[in-house]
Amino acid sequence: MKALVLSGGAGTRLRPITHTSAKQLVPVANKPVLFYGLESIAAAGITDVGMIVGDTAAEIEEAVGDGAKFGLEVTYIPQERPLGLAHAVLIARDFLGDDDFVMYLGDNFIVGGINDVVDAFRTTRPDAQILLTRVPDPRSFGVAELGPSGQVVGLEEKPEHPKSDLALVGVYLFTPAIHEAVRAIKPSWRGELEITHAIQHLIDARADVRSTVVRGYWKDTGNVRDMLEVNRTVLESMERRIDGEVDEASETVGRVVVEEGARITNSRIVGPVVIGAGTVVSDSYVGPFTSVAENCRITDSELEFSIVLRDSSIDGVGRIESSLIGRHVEVTPAPGVPSAHRLVLGDHSKVQIRS
Template sequence: MTSRKGLLLAGGTGSRLWPITLGISKQLLPLYDKPMIYYPLSVLMLAGIREICIITTPEDQPQFRRLLGDGSQWGLDLHYIIQPRPDGLAQAYLLAEDWLAGAPSAMVLGDNIFHGDGLARLLARADARPHGTVFGYRVRDPERYGVLGFDAAGRVTSITEKPIEPASPFAVTGLYFLDGDAPARARAVRPSNRGELEITSLLEMYLGDGLLEVETLGRGYAWLDTGTHAALLDAGNFVRTLEDRQGMQTGCPEEIAFQQGWIDTPALLAQAARFGKTDYGAYLATLAAPQGGYDQMPPGDIRSDTCL
């Protein structure tokens, strides 16, 4: 287990998904067979993080508490912080400064989906670095994102928010590993023209000081956000296809917790019984069976690497 703490940003208005998010947080919407927030939560769990802070709007926090509780069912310690208004991603570090108490952090956006064999190893590599790591992903429309610029040797030289002329096709994903100085650095971030504390401004500070590493996610990885109606449907279909084809769950907190040793077999079976009338509950029960679960995986295969 790492000493790093996790931040899961689940605030915002979800205005691009109106009217379906007028009455519910975007991160509580179903993504095929699970709430959307299960998927980014699983990313933090794959990184070995057990202390996680959920940052929500005042209106939505009771629903998140009802869904996730205190996290003990997964061997987690969940904390909740209110975001009074969405003033930019870097604001999360200011809101969580006291809770972080100087600890390094990994922040994931609540509408981001990651999938790929070996993901847990990439996360472990990022966790081992002393300062900062972000993840780059090649996209068709980089102008919609924070974009990475590289020199001839492949070193990152710039991070630009929604550029008119992107320096590369590589976008910065919504997953950020930063050291314990992140809140202090975030206090120095000035609002952008959009009136927000941009995460790219914070990352540029680390880059300028030579303290930022970039992991690029190659062809074997998928990074999806769910900011539009079409993207939400595409992500749900992606998860459905994976699960139907492989017969394994994606974004499954119980599975990761069981593999990490954070919950035991009785606890896993209790969760299976809770969801007993669903395919999800039946799947959890197979994980505890001697003839199922990990005994059925090929040698060297780590199931949690493809659990997202």
């Protein structure tokens, strides 16, 4: 069994971060979200991985390499522009051959991994297996309609009037039957080859398409809010570890990770928090659900429920929360502006000005 990992796409919902960085490499608890998916694939016993890459191919390849550090063998498959998930399957045909495969969206995060669903697929081997989860507003997702016995009877991509609240999670399992389906469909109104249309083609051909409802935690980390939420979830599972320096004037409370080479002076750190290697926190407060990457500077400031990427500095700005701060960023106070009023008053005017 092989894996096809999608790591292209523009990441428009995470701009401006993704103007200069691949969305799959934005860190969660100081580790790129893509790495969690690769680790889950390796844990499921799959080693042969095809990686779909686009405009950020060089950055993805630099981060992942040949896959050896994950116990994988990675083959890179370029996609000129994002033309849909089914298009990714289409261009990966030579790599996939006649093997079964799992398709994993590189910006998705699933707590608990995919071992169980991969084992079940290997045992029963339906033509396709999809993962579903209940969402409050399914209009932004592919949506599944199930029959009375739980079989998949229909799929829609981002429907205006969803027939259920069951959204497709970004992990799919296929036999080679999917290859004929992706060749048979036409581009949607978005100009993309939709994987939902390809799976619907299988359903219409009476293929065996099954579903599993994910009971655990799943997030598509395509926007800032969900990225911060995933960061919170991962930090909650971390164990306290102090490998860096914490001076006597500082206090660390709860699940706090201070990486080797980091330094905390005259500050209070309340976990869960991770402070990256080489980062210096001084005269500051860093509160729960915050990850600060390597080689940052936090001075005379407060930070909570946020992600700070590497080589950035926050100096004397009061309180920051619910924020995603990119690489090589400098956050400083705005210069003071003298208070003044500009007036054009007619004769005999009376004006009251609050001092």
